[in-house]
Amino acid sequence: MGGFEIGTVPFNPDGWGPPETPAALLANHPSNVPFAPFSRSEKLGRIADWTRNYNNPSRGNKNPSDAVFDFTLDDSSAALAADDDSNFRLVDGKPPPRPRFGPKWRFQQQRQLPQRRDEEVEAKKREAEKERARRDRLYNLNRSGANVQRREAAVFKSSVDIQPEWTMLEQIPFSTFSKLSFSVPEPEDLLFGGALEFYDRTYDRVNPKNEKRLERFKNRNFFKITTTDDPVIRRLANEDKATVFATDSILSTLMCAPRSVYSWDIVIQRVGNKLFFDKRDGSQLDLLSVNETSQEPLPEAKEDINSAYSLSVEAAYINQNFSQQVLVRDGNKVAFEEPNPFAAEGEEVASVAYRYRRWKLDDEMYLVARCELQGATDVKGQQAFLTLNALNEFDPKYSGVDWRQKLETQRGAVLATELKNNANKLAKWTAQALLASADMMKLGYVSRVHPRDHFNHVILAVVGYKPREFATQINLNTSNMWGIVKSIVDLCMKLDEGKYVLVKDPSKPQVRIYEVPADAFENDYEEEPLPEEEQVQPLAEEDANAGETLASANNVEEEKIEAES
Numbered sequence: 001m002g003g004f005e006i007g008t009v010p011f012n013p014d015g016w017g018p019p020e021t022p023a024a025l026l027a028n029h030p031s032n033v034p035f036a037p038f039s040r041s042e043k044l045g046r047i048a049d050w051t052r053n054y055n056n057p058s059r060g061n062k063n064p065s066d067a068v069f070d071f072t073l074d075d076s077s078a079a080l081a082a083d084d085d086s087n088f089r090l091v092d093g094k095p096p097p098r099p100r101f102g103p104k105w106r107f108q109q110q111r112q113l114p115q116r117r118d119e120e121v122e123a124k125k126r127e128a129e130k131e132r133a134r135r136d137r138l139y140n141l142n143r144s145g146a147n148v149q150r151r152e153a154a155v156f157k158s159s160v161d162i163q164p165e166w167t168m169l170e171q172i173p174f175s176t177f178s179k180l181s182f183s184v185p186e187p188e189d190l191l192f193g194g195a196l197e198f199y200d201r202t203y204d205r206v207n208p209k210n211e212k213r214l215e216r217f218k219n220r221n222f223f224k225i226t227t228t229d230d231p232v233i234r235r236l237a238n239e240d241k242a243t244v245f246a247t248d249s250i251l252s253t254l255m256c257a258p259r260s261v262y263s264w265d266i267v268i269q270r271v272g273n274k275l276f277f278d279k280r281d282g283s284q285l286d287l288l289s290v291n292e293t294s295q296e297p298l299p300e301a302k303e304d305i306n307s308a309y310s311l312s313v314e315a316a317y318i319n320q321n322f323s324q325q326v327l328v329r330d331g332n333k334v335a336f337e338e339p340n341p342f343a344a345e346g347e348e349v350a351s352v353a354y355r356y357r358r359w360k361l362d363d364e365m366y367l368v369a370r371c372e373l374q375g376a377t378d379v380k381g382q383q384a385f386l387t388l389n390a391l392n393e394f395d396p397k398y399s400g401v402d403w404r405q406k407l408e409t410q411r412g413a414v415l416a417t418e419l420k421n422n423a424n425k426l427a428k429w430t431a432q433a434l435l436a437s438a439d440m441m442k443l444g445y446v447s448r449v450h451p452r453d454h455f456n457h458v459i460l461a462v463v464g465y466k467p468r469e470f471a472t473q474i475n476l477n478t479s480n481m482w483g484i485v486k487s488i489v490d491l492c493m494k495l496d497e498g499k500y501v502l503v504k505d506p507s508k509p510q511v512r513i514y515e516v517p518a519d520a521f522e523n524d525y526e527e528e529p530l531p532e533e534e535q536v537q538p539l540a541e542e543d544a545n546a547g548e549t550l551a552s553a554n555n556v557e558e559e560k561i562e563a564e565s
Contacts (some may be wrong), residue, residue: 157263157506158263158503158506159262159263159264159265159283159284159503159504159506160263160265160280160501160503160521162503162514163516163520165517166501166514166515166516167514167515168512168513168514169495169500169513169514169515170491170512170513171510171511171512171513172491172510172511172512172513173508173509173510174257174258174509174510174511175509177257177258177480177483177484177487178258178480180480180483180484180486180487181477181479181480181483182479182482182483182485182486183479183482184359184360184361184482185359185360187357187358187359187437188357188358189355189356189357190236190241190356190357190358190368191232191236191337191338191354191355191356192336192337192338192353192354192355192356193232193336193337193338193339193340193341193353193354193356194336194338194339194340194341194349194352194353194354195333195334195335195336195339195340195351195353196333196334196351196352196353196373196374196375196376196385197327197328197329197332197333197334197351197375197376198327198328198332198333198334198375198376198377198378199326199327199328199375199376199377199386199388199442200326200327200328201377203326203444203459203462204462204464206459206460206461206462207407207408207460207461208403208404208405208407208408208460208461209408211458211459211460212325212458212459213456213457213458213459214318214321214322214325214446214456214457214458214459215321215324215325216321217320217321217324217325217350219348220324220348220349220350221343221347221348221349221350222320222350222352223340223342223343223349223352224286225342226247226278226279226281227245227246227247227250227276227277227278227279227370228245228269228276228278230247230341230342230370231341232338232341232354232356232370233245233356233368233370236356236368237274237276241358241366241368242358242366242367242368243273243274243275243361243364243365243366243367244274244275244276244277244361244365244366244367244368244489245274245275245276245277245367245368245369246276246277246367246368246369246370247277247279247369247370247371248369248370248371248372248431248432248435248436249279249285249428249432250266250277250278250279250285251277251369251431251435251485252427252428252429252431252432252435253266253285253428254266254277254484254485254488255427255428255431255481255482255484255485256424256427256428256431256476256481257484257504257511258484258509259293259423259424259427260292260424260504261292261293261424262284262289262292262308262504262506263284263503263504263505263506264283264284264285264503264504265280265283265284265501265502265503265504266278266279266285266501266502267279267280267499267500267501267502267521268492268499268500268501268502268513269498269499269500270492270493270495270496270497270498270499270500271497272497275489275492275493280521281521284312286316287312287313287315287316288312288315288316288319288425289308289312289315289422289424289425290308290311290312290314290315290392290394290422290425291308291311291398291399291421291422292421292422292423292424292425293420293421293422293423293424294398294399294420294421294422296398296399296421298311298398305394305452305454306394306395306398310454311392311394314392314394314454315390315392318390318392318446318457319389319390320350322388322389322390322444322446322459323350323351323374323375323388323389323390324350324351325459326375326388326442326444326459326462327351327374327375333351334353334376334383336353340352340354341354350374351374351375352372352373352374353372353373353374353385354370354371354372355370355371355372355373355436355437356368356369356370356371357369357371357435357436357437361486361489365489365493367485367489369435371432371435371436371437372387372432372436373385373386373387373436373438374386374387374388375387375388375442377440379439384439384440385436385437385438385439385440386438386439386440386441386442387429387432387433387436387438387440387441387442387467388442388444389429389441389442389443389444390443390444390445390446390459391418391422391443391444391445391446392446392447392448392457393445393446393447393448394448394451394454395448395451396451397451399417399418399421400417401413401414401417403445403447403460403461404447404460407445407460407461411461411463414445415463419474423474426474427474427476429441429443430467430470430471430474430476431471431476431481433467434467434468434471434478438467439466440464440465440466440467441464441465441466441467441470442462442463442464443462443463443464443465444459444461444462445459445460445461445462445463446458446459446460447460488502491513492513495515498515498518499515499516499517499518499520500513500514500515500516501513501514501516501520501521
């Protein structure tokens, strides 16, 4: 074998690096070794490239002997280096693990590892999904059908039986009411009667954590006297004080008719040149609707405690007791020039004032209405009058809002839900407050002690509103309200003398006017009460744990709520 001769390494006594090379040595130094100068900012090319196919003439290097070392840093090698760097990948390409409980953890979808796809298993899964979708479709169809039937049973029933001998004269759709407008001047007070107790301001601080038990006022009498039975209105009619006579309850029903869903009726009597708007004995106007404008249907069975009729009776009972409980019962009252026109001597009556007011409809037509106020208070040294009404919660699952949880933190949401479910009732209360020129309307939030106990209730909150501001908030237009009344009055004044009935259609947004016999509604058309064994029976009054022992107390029949109380 030939030996390998190692060249001599000269010593540099002056420092690092090779010494200056004499010219004699430069003659023997190889001069054909390529060298590419570079700086630290430049990118080095590869010295040995073992990946290039030098046998392929299209790669630009046709000499296989050049396949070992490539010391030149030309443009092609730099481009190849950049291309190889862009395609560089690590062997382990998995992303780094993320913390499980990071800020976005609960919003990320959990990824499952791919499972082995078996055709038989997949086919079974598809069949199961189809069967589940079919069951869900049938369930929703049946549920929606049941809801429609239950809603129709609660709503699509006329408030009065239409008799064959009645003659329909007019049919007015609600769409025409929305375009009406009429402005009336400020009314004048003709007479004040009754007496008012003062509002107890401590109820403004009531909240769900500091609730008040709703008391019962069985000894106080409440009067729901219709127009023609009112002795004051008869006296004013004899004195020709007006042409049209009504009560605030009847007027508010007309004014808010486009918001109504349930059927109602008003009896109209044309006597000479005078017009009287009346209600029937036991009319639906004496009760308060509950969830009238809600989309959630109520049970259709009349004896159910959550049926439309049972809730109306319960709401009227709550409203009367609430209007008396929030007053200071110390004997101090605001008395007016005339006593209560409906009370007998020595009879204990509820705190109420009757305000007989007159509005001018045109140069020859005036309207007199009896308006009611329930309380009085002092505001900056001046006397102010109040109307007192109560909203009632019977079961949070129907409204979707639990008052005990939301009243303190989200009172606006609770009111918005009530405006959606009870739009007509709240509008009528606002219209009555405007007719009576009340300075404040107090709304109470009253709930059942337990959802299945319809006899015991608690006051959770009391909130006050100015009637005009509240009317603006619920989009109640005063001009439109009076436009509806004026149009009905003008229509009825064209009728002949006799008796008529205005009925809200039970299934369509419209009202109809029927001509009826003179003896109608006296005794023949009163609704028969349910048999006693079918009537709604309240829970025992002395049951202190009514909510906890409700399951065993469903058959307790000790005391019933009377609609007249």
